[in-house]
Amino acid sequence: MAPSYENLPIEDDEFDETEVDFSDLQEQYEVRLEEGLDAFVVVDGLPVVPEDNRAKLVKFLLRKLNSVGRVKDDGVHMPLNEEGKTEGYAFVEYSAPSEAVQACKQLNGTPLDKKHTMAVNKLTDIDRYGREGRIEEEYHPPQIEPFQQKEHLRSWLGDVDARDQMVLYRGDKVGVFWNEKEDAPDVVVDRENWTESFVQWSPQGTYLTSIHAQGVQLWGGKAWSRQKRFSHPGVNLVDFSPNENYITTWSHRPLQVDENHPVPSLSLEEDGKNYIIWDVATGKPLRSFATIDVPTTTDEEGQPIKKKMQWPTFKWSADEKYVARMTQGQSISVYELPRMNLLDKTSIKIEGVMDFEWAPATPRRDGIKTYEQLFCYWTPELGSNPAKVGLMSIPSREIVRTRNLFNVSDAKLHWQSDAAYVCVKVDRHSKSKKSMATNLEIFRVREKGVPVEVVDSIKDKVINFAWEPKGNRFVLITTDENPAQSAVPPKTSVSFFAPEKIKGGIPGNFKHIKTVEKKNSNAIHWSPKGRFVVVATILSQQSFDLDFWDLSFEKPKDEKDDKEKELMANLQLMNTVEHYGVTNIEWDPTGRYVASYASAFRHRMENGYHLYDFKGQLLREEHIDGFKQFIWRPRPPTLLSKEEQAEIRKNLRNYSKLFDEQDLAKKNTANRQVVEHRRRLLQEWLSWREYIVQLVKSEGWDIEGRKEDVGGGEVIEEVVEEIVEESEEVIG
Amino acid sequence: MRPILLSGHERALTQVKYNADGDIIFSVSKDHVVCAWFSHNGERLGTYHGHVGALWTVDVDPTSTLLATGGADNTIRLWEVRTGKQLKSWEFGTAIKRVEFSPDGRQLLGITEKRQGHLSTIFVYEINPDPSAEQTDEQSLRIVCDEAKATVAGFSYGAKYIISGHEDGTVCQWDAKSGEFLDSVQAHEADMQVTDLQWAPDRTYFITASKDKTAKLMSTNDLEILKTYTTDTPLNSAAITPVKDFVILGGGQAAMDVTTTSARQGKFEARFYHKIFMEEIGRVRGHFGPLNYVAVHPKGTGYCSGGEDGYVRVHHFDKPYFDFMYEVEREQQANL
Structure with a gap:
């Protein structure tokens, strides 16, 4: 019986409000009266x-x-x-x-x-x-939280099969998976609405970053629990320092932090700022900055040119001891970590500075014993002064090397991953400013006096350039002059360069190996371990090919010709594949696999991903509506010493034998399971058929068995008329 | 073998059917004309004129004597296959979405569209198989579908049941004699229309196709879902192949969205799945519009598909098709 009104339990009514401790709420929502003392x-x-x-x-x-x-x-x-x-x-x-x-x-x-x-x-x-009572008279030592064992943030590295993980963002779901090659990825965690705009790994793979309207969250550990939260309302982009100890968040909207808009862990100091640099370990902001307004330039018609924002704006030195920001055309401000104070209390004045890049590794210059970090910058022609490219050493602020350049319309700085070289790609216009050409100015950072080598054999404009990671070869893509507003994108050429072999094993001058013409390629993706490179056409409607190249192909000895002996490379196209609508290409951190995907961020056609091995062999493809991101989980640098690595490389053959066996065993087990499953399905089906045929027959219906239904070929008669002869006569 | 392209229609194909011998293909399209073709070479045998609206459906009786067609002009017409003469025309309040003969050819089933106060109904006429005989105007059975309109239906083995597929993704079983409702199963996702229902040769099981991108193999007796075939595109049609244990699925992006997509994006392919293992084994490209119907040769030697692009493509299977076998099937065969 449902309780009637009279005998409803009345305990609820005896609830005593005075017993409830509202003090925390009272404090939180205390209305501050206009006391007239605000001034x-x-x-x-x-x-x-x-x-x-x-x-x-x-x-x-x-x-x-x-x-x-x-x-x-x-x-x-x-x-x-x-x-x-x-x-x-x-x-x-x-x-x-x-x-x-x-x-x-x-x-x-x-x-x-x-x-x-x-x-x-x-x-x-x-x-x-x-106010009295708010501050206690007596000193109480702060409560120190008892130590709590944190989750192991890098447990994924201990996988017995050394598989890699990747994050897949599709539809509203974000999931982390193990790569299973041909087979469906093995799910680690899969959550709905994990992020509000995109996901990002920290550079060493420890954290997965999710972006929300209120700020940024880091996730990790076996349970994928939240590790840190950084509140930055309206955050658009995040950037990590190389060792993931610091994180920069940016919003295009200035922060609003005041009494009426309190933001957890932010103080009034952050009001009006766009950038916040955080300490990942404590979750506290280190320093915040406002966007520097770049004076807008106008084009010929007086329309303001929209400048592309440089991201990351705050660039980290390789050891994350320094972070720097450029004020375009004026100076570079270098801040020292962890205090975030301006180095030597002044910015480095570099008139006209257009761009700068830190060396991606701590440089090892010839004869330099003291600690230093390098950055490279360039300035355009100012009045009668030539354009300049410079290398500056920090903290000494000493200019290590400069080079003057003429007729420069643009320059791009490309460091090699070990900071052994920096290539400055200089777009130069002819005197008449009608035609463009590109020079490569390569600074050999590790050699005495930082010699500069110039590659000026390129006649066309270089649209893309990439160094081999940990290597000394590079690939570039050139294009003809853009025919004015042509509907067809201009053809591109892909060129490969390698240093000459000279005595003593040190790399000699850079020489051109080969150019492949009449391509549409626009993207270069090196394997993170070097040697292999994917040259692809992405974000194009017309073509979508991926070329897999090997730069150290081992030919059988008798086929070797003389030319190859001179260069530290041996080029071989391994495979070409197509992936319709491809927008992104991602190498896994070990250089074993390549994923290409068509992201719904860019277009809505055939979203999904393909997975290849490094040779370009397609392993798996999957079409997923609303597929957005496929990112491999990065790995931290190896802990093995150089010698240990060399040892492994020496015994690679033995290892690979073992791995092949393991793969085979795994495949066999999987195959056996599949076969078993199929056998069962077939048996089930056959017995069901037998049962149903019996049942229907027992009901008295006459149904022909399937087998009789077949049999007996059909006889087809076809009358073919053939014209034997045709003649035309003109009468009259 | 190269497919034969039948380009006799001016508008989208709606249904294609083989006769019981498999030597003739009948096709209907939105261009009001019924065509008959020789299946082995694609030569046109003739046309049947008379309809004044888009045609939705066609069926031929087991002896290839009578042909039934239905369409948007609210009529079902009965034709003599051999002469092309119209024998009978039944008039209805709304368009006819489906016609089908019973296995013995003595009953004809039809489905009317739901529109303006007319509920969707499934009805049955007794048919006299003699082309010179007068056909009755009296419906021997009427099933009114008041919950969700019926889109497809057919007779089971021995015309024991009528099985119908509905707009809301359900499949229903009715007594073919009394019209009594027997059973209903939510076979496909709710509100995802069942677009096709085709029988296995002995009609003890059937396959349904749906806009929910799946096809299901179901048993006639208890409507049990035996197999599910999952694809990445809305399906318009599904057929079961005799001889080989395959099913053929056809579909593609809805016609209204096609103009905005390229052919490769539209997924206008006939897909072959293994009937028992539910794995995709192959695709046949060719159409540049969605496939509206796929039909299999009764002897399993070929199939044809009618597309939104106005073409019928007739395929004859090659030797490798018949040789293809899974390992376990080969084992099974060796044991017999």
Whole structure:
């Protein structure tokens, strides 16, 4: 029986509101009344002076205080103690509360002289935080949380089969999977709406980053629990430092942090800022920055040219000891970690600077023993001064090498991954500014005096360039002059370069190996381990081919010709495949597999991915509606020493034998399972057929068995008329 | 073998059917004309004129004497196959979506569209197999589908049941004598239309195709779902091949979306799946519009497909098709 109104349990009504502790809520939602004290600030840290000097001090102080607002007449009140001296503080009344806020923001911490530094706080704040009872008289040591064992963040590296993981973002679902080659990826975790815009791995694969309207979250560990949260409302992009100890978040909208819009872990200091650099370990912001407004230039018709934002804006040195930002055309500001203070308290003035890049590894220059990091920058032609490319050493700020260039219309800086070379791709226009050509200026960073080698044999414009990771070869793509507004994209050529072999094993001058013409390629993707490269056409409607090249192909000995002996390369096209609508190409961190995918971020046609081995052999393809991202989980650098690695390389044959056996065994087991499954299905089907045929027959229906139904070929008669002869006669 | 392209229609094909011997193919299209073709060389045997609206459906009786057609002009017409003479025309309130003869050819089933106060109905006429005889105007059975309209239907073995597929993805079983409702199964996703229903040779099981991108093999007796074939495109048709244990599925992006997509994107391919293992074994390209219907030669020697592109493609299977066998099937055969 359902309880009627009378005998409803009445315990609920005896609920006593007074017993509930609302104090936390009360505190949180406490309404701060307009007390009329909002325009007051308390200035502390002032010198203690006798009464006679008070007026002088007030006058001095007013000069500072009036710089941010207008202090009311007689607005400075500096009380005296019994000895007739000031107390070292003053109460100041501004004419508006907003000025008081400004005063706190700008004047707090300003030094007055060597001994005294001003502390400026709102009176209401002092009241609020310093109210009696709010601060305890006695010192209590802070509670130290007992140590809690964290999850192992790199457990995935211990996989017995050394499989790699990848994140797949499709539809609203984000999942992490093991790569199973031909077979369906093995799911590790799969969640709906894990991110609001995209996902990103940290550079060593420890964390998976998800982006939300409120900020950024890092996930990791076996359970894929949340490791850190960085609140940055409206965040658009994130960037990690190379060793993933720091993270930069950026929003195109300036942050709004004030009393009415509190943001967890952010303070008033972050108000109006766009960038925040965080410490990943503590989850606390280190420093925040506002976007530097670049003076907009206008094109010939007076329309403002939209500048592409450079990302990452804050670039990290290889050891993440420094982070730097460029103010285009003026200077580069280098900040020291972990304090985030400006190096030597000044920015490095480089007039006209257009771009800079840190060396991706700690450089090892010939004869340099001291610690240094290098960055490369370039400046365009300014007046009668030539364009310049320079290498600067940090922290000494010494310019290691510069080179003057002429007729430069643009330049791009490409470091080799070990910082052994930096190639400056210089687009040069002829005197008439009608035709373009590209020069490569290659700085050999490790050699004495940093010699520069110039490759000027390229006649066309280079649209893409990539160094072999950990190697000394490179691939570039050139294109003819763009025919004006032609519907067909211009053909491109792919060229391969390698250093000459010279005695002593050191690489000699860079020489051209081969050019493949009449291609459409626009993307170069090197294997992270070097040697293999995929040259592809992506984001194109017309063509979508991927060429898999091997640069150290081992030919049988008798086929070798002389030319190959001279170069440190032996080029071989291994395979060409097509993937309709391909937008992205990703090598796995071990260089064993390549994934190409068509992302729904770009277009909605045949979204999905293909998986190849490094030779370009298709292993698997999957079409998934709304497929967005396929990213391999990066791996941290190896812990093995050079010798251990060499040892492994030496015994590779033995290992590969073992692996082949394992693969075979695995495949056999899988095959056996599949065969078993099929056998069962077949048996089930046959017995069902037998049963149903019996059943229907027993019902008295006459059905022909399937087998009789077949049999007996059909006889087809076909009459073919053949014209034996045809003649035309003209009568008349 | 190269497919034979039958290009006699001016508009989208809606249904294609082999006769019981497999020597003739009948095709209907939205261009109001019924065509008959020789299946072995694609030569046109003749046409049947009279309909004044798009045609949706065609069926031929087991002796290849009578042909039934139905379409948007709200009529079912009965023709003499040999002469092309119209024998009878039944008029209805709405368009005819499906006609089918019973296995013995003595009953004809039809489905009417639901529109303007007319509910979708399944009805049956007794048919006199003699072409010179007068055909009755009286319906021997009427089943009104008031919940969800019927889209496809057919007679089971011995005309014991009528099985119907509906707009809401359900499949229903009715007593073919009394019209009594027997059973219903939500075979496909809710609100995903069942687009086709074709029989196995002995009609003890059948295959349904649906917009939910799957085809299902179901038993006639208890509507049990025996197999599911999952694809990546909405399906318009599904057929079971005799001789080999395959099914052929046809479909593609809905016609209204086709203009915005390329042929490779539309997935206009006939897909072959293994009937028992439910694995895809091959695809046949060729159409540049969705496949509206696939029909298999009754002796399993070929198939034809009618497309939104206005073509019928007739394929004859080659030797490798018949030789193809899974390992376990080969074992099975060796044991027999």
